[in-house]
Amino acid sequence: MTGVWLTPPHVDAPFALPRTVVLVGLMGAGKSVVGRRLAHRLHVPFVDADTEIEKAAGQSVADIFATLGEGAFREGERKVMARLLDGEPCVLAAGGGAFMADDTRRRIRARGISVWLRADLETLVRRTAGRSHRPLLNQGDPREKLRGLMDQRYPVYAEADITIQAGEESPDATTERVLDALREWIDGNGPLPPEPVETET
Numbered sequence: 001m002t003g004v005w006l007t008p009p010h011v012d013a014p015f016a017l018p019r020t021v022v023l024v025g026l027m028g029a030g031k032s033v034v035g036r037r038l039a040h041r042l043h044v045p046f047v048d049a050d051t052e053i054e055k056a057a058g059q060s061v062a063d064i065f066a067t068l069g070e071g072a073f074r075e076g077e078r079k080v081m082a083r084l085l086d087g088e089p090c091v092l093a094a095g096g097g098a099f100m101a102d103d104t105r106r107r108i109r110a111r112g113i114s115v116w117l118r119a120d121l122e123t124l125v126r127r128t129a130g131r132s133h134r135p136l137l138n139q140g141d142p143r144e145k146l147r148g149l150m151d152q153r154y155p156v157y158a159e160a161d162i163t164i165q166a167g168e169e170s171p172d173a174t175t176e177r178v179l180d181a182l183r184e185w186i187d188g189n190g191p192l193p194p195e196p197v198e199t200e201t
Contacts, residue, residue: 045090
């Protein structure tokens with residue numbers, strides 16, 4: 001697994017991370033910006049799943065969608081998520097559709113701690129405006145596309161272990177709330193090392 005280390009070695013982490021933290025949410029929710037800060041505080045690498053998919057495929061996410069289609073992208077995403085979750089604990093920013101796959105949700109439940117960064121429509125529209133690297137927003141009205149994705153995905157995102165409302169506050173403030181929620185979750189559930197992954201027969 002490759003990742004970005006941001007924390008000086010002399011700074012103490014607030015607590016030990018027993019499992020990978022998987023940030024889920026729609027594009028624009030703040031998974032990357034909060035994820036980097038969270039990894040910095042916890043002394044673990046930050047990994048962006050889309051970046052890892054691009055490395056494995058040798059082309060950008062947009063090009064994968066254009067040349068191979070969404071189905072091929074989702075299959076690659078599933079394999080990359082499985083590999084990353086089998087590695088050492090990190091902060092992992094998952095693509096917006098990754099958590100929708102039953103297989104991936106089971107693996108996250110067994111080997112990670114899922115945190116949904118829940119953002120409202122206006123926040124998502126503002127943060128994604130003018131960004132052409134998001135294939136699902138490149139056709140039609142981005143606001144309506146985001147609204148449709150919220151309707152489809154938010155009921156599934158709600159299965160995450162932790163939900164954090166992400167809105168107008170600074171990324172640092174959101175990161176602090178994620179840290180507090182993680183500490184409480186770990187205290188309530190014990191160290192919970194990664195478990196074997198149940199697969200469908």
